[in-house]
Amino acid sequence: MPSKLEIDHAENMIVFEQVSKCYMQQTKTLLESWRRLGLWNAQGDQAQESGFWALRELSFSVKRGETLGIIGDNGAGKSTILKLMAGITVPTHGRVDVKGRISSLIELGAGFNPDLTGHENIYLNGAVQGLSRAEIDGCVARIEEFSGLGSFLNVPVKYYSSGMYARLGFAIAAHVKADVIITDEILAVGDAAFQRQCLRKFKDLQAASTIIFVSHDLTRVREVCSRVLWVRQGRLHCEGDPEKVVEAYLLAVQQERDRNLRTEVVLDQEAAESRRGTGEIEIVEVATCNETGEPRMAFRSDDVLVVRISYRLRKPCHDAGFGVNIMSHDGVFVHGTNTFISGMVLNMTRESGIIELRYPSLPVVPGTYWLTVGVTSDNNWSVPYDLRERVRKIEVLGTRRDGGVVCLEHQWSRPVEC
Amino acid sequence: MRCASDRSLNVTVITLMVEHFKRLVRYRGLLWNLAVSELKSKHRQTALGMLWALLQPVSLMVVYAVVFSVFVNVPIRQGVPYALFAYVGLVTWLFFATSFSTGTTSVVSQMNLITKASFPREVIPLSKLIASGFDFLIGWGCFLLLLAVYGMPFKPMWFLFPWILCVHVLFTAGLVLWGAALYVLKRDVGSVMPLLLQVWMFLSPVIYPSSLIPEKYQSLYLINPMATIIESYRSATLGVPAPSVAAMGTASIIAIVAFASGYAYFKHVEVRFADIM
Numbered sequence: 001m002p003s004k005l006e007i008d009h010a011e012n013m014i015v016f017e018q019v020s021k022c023y024m025q026q027t028k029t030l031l032e033s034w035r036r037l038g039l040w041n042a043q044g045d046q047a048q049e050s051g052f053w054a055l056r057e058l059s060f061s062v063k064r065g066e067t068l069g070i071i072g073d074n075g076a077g078k079s080t081i082l083k084l085m086a087g088i089t090v091p092t093h094g095r096v097d098v099k100g101r102i103s104s105l106i107e108l109g110a111g112f113n114p115d116l117t118g119h120e121n122i123y124l125n126g127a128v129q130g131l132s133r134a135e136i137d138g139c140v141a142r143i144e145e146f147s148g149l150g151s152f153l154n155v156p157v158k159y160y161s162s163g164m165y166a167r168l169g170f171a172i173a174a175h176v177k178a179d180v181i182i183t184d185e186i187l188a189v190g191d192a193a194f195q196r197q198c199l200r201k202f203k204d205l206q207a208a209s210t211i212i213f214v215s216h217d218l219t220r221v222r223e224v225c226s227r228v229l230w231v232r233q234g235r236l237h238c239e240g241d242p243e244k245v246v247e248a249y250l251l252a253v254q255q256e257r258d259r260n261l262r263t264e265v266v267l268d269q270e271a272a273e274s275r276r277g278t279g280e281i282e283i284v285e286v287a288t289c290n291e292t293g294e295p296r297m298a299f300r301s302d303d304v305l306v307v308r309i310s311y312r313l314r315k316p317c318h319d320a321g322f323g324v325n326i327m328s329h330d331g332v333f334v335h336g337t338n339t340f341i342s343g344m345v346l347n348m349t350r351e352s353g354i355i356e357l358r359y360p361s362l363p364v365v366p367g368t369y370w371l372t373v374g375v376t377s378d379n380n381w382s383v384p385y386d387l388r389e390r391v392r393k394i395e396v397l398g399t400r401r402d403g404g405v406v407c408l409e410h411q412w413s414r415p416v417e418c
Numbered sequence: 419m420r421c422a423s424d425r426s427l428n429v430t431v432i433t434l435m436v437e438h439f440k441r442l443v444r445y446r447g448l449l450w451n452l453a454v455s456e457l458k459s460k461h462r463q464t465a466l467g468m469l470w471a472l473l474q475p476v477s478l479m480v481v482y483a484v485v486f487s488v489f490v491n492v493p494i495r496q497g498v499p500y501a502l503f504a505y506v507g508l509v510t511w512l513f514f515a516t517s518f519s520t521g522t523t524s525v526v527s528q529m530n531l532i533t534k535a536s537f538p539r540e541v542i543p544l545s546k547l548i549a550s551g552f553d554f555l556i557g558w559g560c561f562l563l564l565l566a567v568y569g570m571p572f573k574p575m576w577f578l579f580p581w582i583l584c585v586h587v588l589f590t591a592g593l594v595l596w597g598a599a600l601y602v603l604k605r606d607v608g609s610v611m612p613l614l615l616q617v618w619m620f621l622s623p624v625i626y627p628s629s630l631i632p633e634k635y636q637s638l639y640l641i642n643p644m645a646t647i648i649e650s651y652r653s654a655t656l657g658v659p660a661p662s663v664a665a666m667g668t669a670s671i672i673a674i675v676a677f678a679s680g681y682a683y684f685k686h687v688e689v690r691f692a693d694i695m
Contacts, residue, residue: 023693124452156462
């Protein structure tokens with residue numbers, strides 16, 4: 001991959017300038033056309049309003065040698081961007097400039113003719129990409145070898161399994177010489193061995209071409225891309241370093257879930273919760289907050305987690321204590337602590353109050369975790385005042401892919417050969 | 419001033435068309451490949467394979483020959499067997515009708531390719547033209563055999579053949595491009611097509627000679643380029659009298675206009691294809 005300096009001085013391969021794309025509603029019958037004509041006369045220009053704006057004023061450029069990732073929710077406009085780059089469709093406003101030969105692999109094996117053999121489809125697909133027969137002749141042997149389909153190449157592709165289909169599609173895609181390669185979920189095909197083979201080939205391609213990489217596999221995006229665009233509702237939300245953009249995107253996804261959570265998903269949580277206790281002290285509410293006290297559901301490993309417990313007393317109490325347990329999604333007990341262990345004596349006389357437990361960081365592997373919160377007397381958890389199991393769910397986000405539950409600090413040495 | 423801007427407009431239209439054409443030439447491999455694929459997939463898994471290209475016009479010829487020379491006596495020029503007479507009409511008509519009907523629906527049926535890859539879209543309908551061109555070629559090859567069978571001499575009007583072939587192909591291509599583009603925008607075209615072709619066939623001298631048409635309607639009748647084209651093929655191969663120069667000129671002009679307008683219209687709406695589907 002070129003160094004940062006080289007990229008800065010490289011030419012632009014793709015330029016989007018204030019690009020907007022509107023998909024028009026198709027009028028179906030004459031009757032509908034008439035009706036629309038009436039509306040049109042009465043209320044002015046309605047044509048634009050009945051369309052759907054897939055992209056709005058999008059500007060960015062891609063330099064030679066970059067691998068640009070594009071992420072965003074379904075329907076954010078990623079596919080439209082790819083189609084505009086590939087020249088499959090044209091922008092409603094603005095300008096799209098693409099230099100050099102483009103190979104568009106928006107769908108692997110899209111142009112296959114089911115009645116033709118694999119071998120014949122290599123020629124057909126190459127021709128779709130604009131290659132001459134001589135050019136295809138030059139690379140057909142490598143394509144056939146890479147696909148690993150052997151004698152199946154002489155069988156019509158309608159008898160192929162979906163894995164074989166994808167193998168052939170990727171093999172053709174990867175061996176067509178192009179300046180810009182446009183890909184959509186390209187590395188998610190075939191079995192594990194073939195995926196490894198694809199990834200190796202992909203890294204070769206990165207050295208030679210400019211690549212546009214669209215995928216929902218954010219780990220892969222972070223791994224292969226040199227820059228990432230985040231598209232949100234047809235607009236460029238942010239762009240830059242893959243780590244940062246992917247992180248920000250993940251956080252936003254979780255926050256979006258948080259917002260929904262307050263209303264609907266609370267029900268789901270209550271369904272997951274089990275509660276028991278004698279009721280002398282009642283846990284009214286449990287909130288998971290960030291450092292500034294705002295309720296949150298998603299946290300990064302280095303974020304502060306504050307568990308805020310609101311309680312109500314039936315009578316004054318001098319031997320009570322609170323406890324919080326954290327369980328992983330599959331039920332592994334990650335951590336548990338309580339006020340008795342900390343040697344605290346709580347003198348509670350008022351009718352209600354709040355107690356907070358603060359975790360300065362969350363050194364656990366990314367994933368979903370459940371909180372259990374309880375209150376009891378004398379550290380006797382078999383007969384608690386109130387015990388709310390799985391009362392809150394949190395998501396821990398992060399880039400670490402370690403296994404297990406806890407992220408232990410670690411460092412590898414270089415191998416010492418003897 | 420006005421004149422200058424008009425000229426520059428014309429120049430841009432022409433350069434645009436030249437660009438389109440260059441791109442089409444670059445994708446000639448695809449054009450050929452799609453046509454061959456069409457043939458291969460059409461004849462794969464059939465018992466008779468390529469023989470069908472021959473059987474179709476020949477069996478139609480036999481049917482028409484029996485009906486129109488035995489049951490109904492169609493008066494045609496002395497010395498020309500009805501079977502050969504009808505055969506020329508059928509081969510000519512089948513190329514036109516098959517190209518037109520398969521070409522019209524072709525873009526829509528290749529929707530998967532259109533929305534996933536970028537290439538000059540006209541290669542799809544034009545490849546159908548080439549595919550039916552194979553059958554057309556085989557049809558004429560078979561015609562030479564039939565000439566020998568009937569002991570007909572090679573007639574002297576062969577020089578007409580290349581010209582009429584150009585007119586025939588241009589006219590068919592123009593209609594195919596119009597049909598394909600319109601069918602994407604309005605599927606009504608698909609429902610109209612069989613009816614249109616049926617009526618058109620009876621309005622063309624496919625199975626009867628144009629001399630059956632009363633004199634006063636002749637010039638009107640020959641506005642239909644297919645009438646002039648079929649009659650011209652007949653005079654080129656069987657030596658029946660050729661249509662007038664005026665009729666041939668009209669057919670040529672209509673063919674050129676049909677092709678140029680069809681191509682321009684197709685390229686004009688082409689950019690919307692991927693959005694509409």
